[in-house]
C-alpha cells in the first residue's frame with residue numbers, strides 16, 4: 499500500500515472516512531516524504547530504539563518510524579482517528595496505538611511496561627497548542643528519554659535555542675537548555691501539511707543531557723527566579739524578583755546578590771546566562787539559610 503506521505507493517499511483517506519479535522523486538537527497532517535526522511539535521520543533511529551510518538555494522526559509519521567525503530571508507542575487523543583490508525587498501521591507489528599491524552603497519561607509507567615529495556619526517543623509532529631507543556635513535562639519528569647525530535651511552531655523553536663541578548667531569549671530558552679542541547683534541523687513551509695497551518699514550522703532536536711550543564715543547589719528556586727526575571731520583560735531583574743510573589747526575596751536581597759556577582763543593579767534578566775542564573779540562585783539560597791526567613 500502506498501504511504502500516507504503521498505498527499506493523494508491522505509486525501510483519499512479523508513474522503514473514505516469522512517474525516518473532519520478538529521482545530522482544537524491542532525491537526526495539521528504532514529504530507530511530505532522528504533521532510534519525514536529528514537526527521538527520521540535527525541532522530542538517528544535504530545532497531546534497538548523504542549519511539550514515543552505523540553499524536554500520530556492518520557499514522558503518516560508512524561509508518562516511517564515503524565520501519566526504522568524496534569517499537570513505536572503512538573498516543574492519540576482523538577477517538578475518530580483510532581479506527582483509521584488500526585487500518586493504516588495494520589501491517590506494522592511493532593506499533594502500539596494508545597488512545598489517550600498525553601498530558602494525563604502516566605508516561606513513566608507506559609515506558610517501563612513497553613520499552614523492554616530499549617532506549618526511548620520521542621519523535622512527533624506536535625499539536626502546537628500544547629507544545630511547551632508536552633516538552634517540559636517530558637524533560638522535567640525523570641523519564642529515561644535520550645532525545646526529542648519534533649515539529650513545532652517556528653517561533654517556539656527560535657525561543658528554545660536562543661541565547662542572552664536575543665529578543666527570543668526567555669524562561670523557555672533557559673529551561674530547555676538546562677535539560678538538553680537544542681539543534682534546529684529544518685524549516686518546514688505550510689504547504690507540507692494538510693490543512694496548511696497559518697504559521698511557519700520547524701523541526702528541532704533536543705538531545706537530553708545526562709547531567710545538566712550547570713550545577714545549582716536548588717533547581718526549583720532557580721526556575722522561580724528565572725520566571726520572576728522575565729515576568730516583566732522591560733523591568734530590571736531587581737524589580738522582577740522584588741515584585742514576584744513566588745520568590746521570598748526583597749529588591750535589596752537581589753541588589754546585594756548581583757553585587758556579589760559583579761553585576762550592576764540595573765541589569766535585565768535577558769542579559770544573564772544560565773550559569774549566572776545558577777550562581778544568583780545559589781547566592782540567594784544562602785541568604786535564606788543565613789537569615790532564616
Ligand code: SAM
Pocket residue numbers: 523524525526527528529552553554555556557558559573574575576579598599600601622623624625626628
Ligand atoms: N503525526 C501526524 C502527522 O504528522 O501527520 C499528526 C500531527 S498533528 C500536528 C497533531 C496530532 O496530535 C493530531 O493527531 C491530534 O489529534 C493529536 N493530539 C492533540 N492533542 C493531543 C493530546 N493531548 N494527546 C495526544 N494526542 C493529541
